Amino acid sequence: MEKHTMLGQNTLRYFSLFILTLQTTLTVLAMRYSRKQTEGGKDLYIATTLVLVSELIKFMFCLILLLIQKSGSIEQLLKALGSEVIFKPSETVKLAIPSSLYTIQNNLILLALSSLDAATFQVTYQLKILTTAFFSVLLLRKDIKAFQWLALIVLMSGVILVQFSSDGKQKEANIVPSNPHKHLIGMLAVVASSLSSGFAGVYYEKLLKESAQPSVIIRNIQLGIFSIIFGTAGVVINDWDKVSQRGFFDGYTSVVWLVIMLQAMGGLVVAAVIKYADNILKGFATSVSIILSCLCSYVVLHDLNLDLTFVLGTGLVILATFMYGIQSHNTPFIGSNSSNNLIVDKDENEDISRASYTKVNNDRTYQKLSSTI
Numbered sequence: 159m160e161k162h163t164m165l166g167q168n169t170l171r172y173f174s175l176f177i178l179t180l181q182t183t184l185t186v187l188a189m190r191y192s193r194k195q196t197e198g199g200k201d202l203y204i205a206t207t208l209v210l211v212s213e214l215i216k217f218m219f220c221l222i223l224l225l226i227q228k229s230g231s232i233e234q235l236l237k238a239l240g241s242e243v244i245f246k247p248s249e250t251v252k253l254a255i256p257s258s259l260y261t262i263q264n265n266l267i268l269l270a271l272s273s274l275d276a277a278t279f280q281v282t283y284q285l286k287i288l289t290t291a292f293f294s295v296l297l298l299r300k301d302i303k304a305f306q307w308l309a310l311i312v313l314m315s316g317v318i319l320v321q322f323s324s325d326g327k328q329k330e331a332n333i334v335p336s337n338p339h340k341h342l343i344g345m346l347a348v349v350a351s352s353l354s355s356g357f358a359g360v361y362y363e364k365l366l367k368e369s370a371q372p373s374v375i376i377r378n379i380q381l382g383i384f385s386i387i388f389g390t391a392g393v394v395i396n397d398w399d400k401v402s403q404r405g406f407f408d409g410y411t412s413v414v415w416l417v418i419m420l421q422a423m424g425g426l427v428v429a430a431v432i433k434y435a436d437n438i439l440k441g442f443a444t445s446v447s448i449i450l451s452c453l454c455s456y457v458v459l460h461d462l463n464l465d466l467t468f469v470l471g472t473g474l475v476i477l478a479t480f481m482y483g484i485q486s487h488n489t490p491f492i493g494s495n496s497s498n499n500l501i502v503d504k505d506e507n508e509d510i511s512r513a514s515y516t517k518v519n520n521d522r523t524y525q526k527l528s529s530t531i
Contacts, residue, residue: 175442175443175446178440178443178447179443179446179447179450181420181424182443182444182447183446183447183450183451183454184416184420185417185420185421185424186271186276186279186280186447186451187276187451187454187455187458187459188413188416188417188420189267189268189271189276189417190271190275190276190279190455190459190461191413191459192411192413192414192417193205193268193271193272194272194459194461200409201404201408201409202272202409203407203408203409203410203411203414204393204397204400204401204404204406204408204409205265205268205269205272205397206265206389206392206393206396206397207393207397207401207406207407208268208414208417208418209261209264209265209268209389209392210386210389210390210392210393211418212264212418212421212422213261213382213385213386213389214386214389215418215419215422216382216385216421216422217379217382217383217385217386219422219423220375220378220379220382221235221379223375224238224239224375224376224379227375238373238376239379242373242376243376243379243380243383249369249380250380250383252365252369252380253365253377253380253381253383253384254384255358255361256358256361256362256365256381257381257382257383257384257385257388258384258388259354259357259358259361260354260358260381260385261385261388261389261392262350262351262354262388263351263354263355263358264421265392266347266348266350266351266354267279267283267347267351269343269344269347270283270344270345270347270348270351271344272344273340273341273343273344273347274341274344274345274348275455275459275461275462276451276454276455276459276461276462277448277451277452277455277456277462277468277472278320278344278462279344279348280447280448280451281316281317281320281448281471281472281475282317282320282321282345282348282349282352283348283351283352284313284317284444284448284475284478284479285313285314285317285348285349285352286351286352286355286356287309287310287313287478287479287482288310288313288314288352288356289352289353289355289356289357290355290356290359290360291306291310291356291482292356293356293357293359293360293361294360296360297360297361297364298360298363298364305481306481306482308481309478309479309481309482310478310482312474312477312478312481313474313475313478313479313482315471315474316470316471316472316473316474316475316476316477316478317471317475318471319467319468319470319471319474320467320468320471320472320475321345321471322467322471323465323467323468323471365377440483441479441480441482441483441484442480444476444479445476445479445480448472448475448476449472449476452464452472
């Protein structure tokens, strides 16, 4: 009987690995494809509208999950929203900072994937490990082990090599892009989104540790409210003229809707299985995802030219991901006292997008399932 139980657990662990890898890889590749498939032809969709639609769908998922928790009672749902969200403005407003950062981060990721191939983006985006470590020390007074600092140095070395590779390939090919600053814009967007990811994740953890709010679901609904507000502001301030002329859903294709659903449902899918996967498996999932992104960028999207420098840099980033996760493998994360709080591990390697509000940061896993980014 015990043997069958262990076999079942191992099956779930590797299924978790498969889901994590698939979700991470598909999200990046679909985003990249959606931002390049109509180059030279029809106008691309308006990026800020995609972010807003994703937030609206996530918010709906949160409400559905809260309704399920309340045994399908609309009355209990409204009562919970009233008592915990509307009539506790001081608690609700605390989520304004992380939600604004998540909204900015999502827009920056789309900007980055408009300028960079999927592989370069995904390798460089692992800088979120560094930014999360930095803000953990700054805000949480976390002690970073020497081996983890070494991992961060290896990570930076790998990212720098990847950038040298990208610049070198353009110079060797005498490429004169229509926008000479396109690559720089993409890189700046990745760095900014990594900073946003690191700060928002650590700030959210700090809120959860200090909060009297007993329900992570309620926290995610509060987060969703501000995300919708900031997402709407992004559309109005940046792209209202385009929306007025072209329409809100202009440029939307099946791939765009796939991106939206991956953003909205990815967190729920991952959070449902993530408890079966340890840090090492998550590091492996990240590594496999990076490799798959490189292969797909090279073979399918045809926007990546592999060379030795790029491969070496990617290898160092993958190694750093393992090193950072292995060091923290046995360190438990003590969250709030609530039994509903689904925060499970302190140190994680994978940052799943804030879909349905499961936020898995490099240092820790926040399962902000609206049952649970």
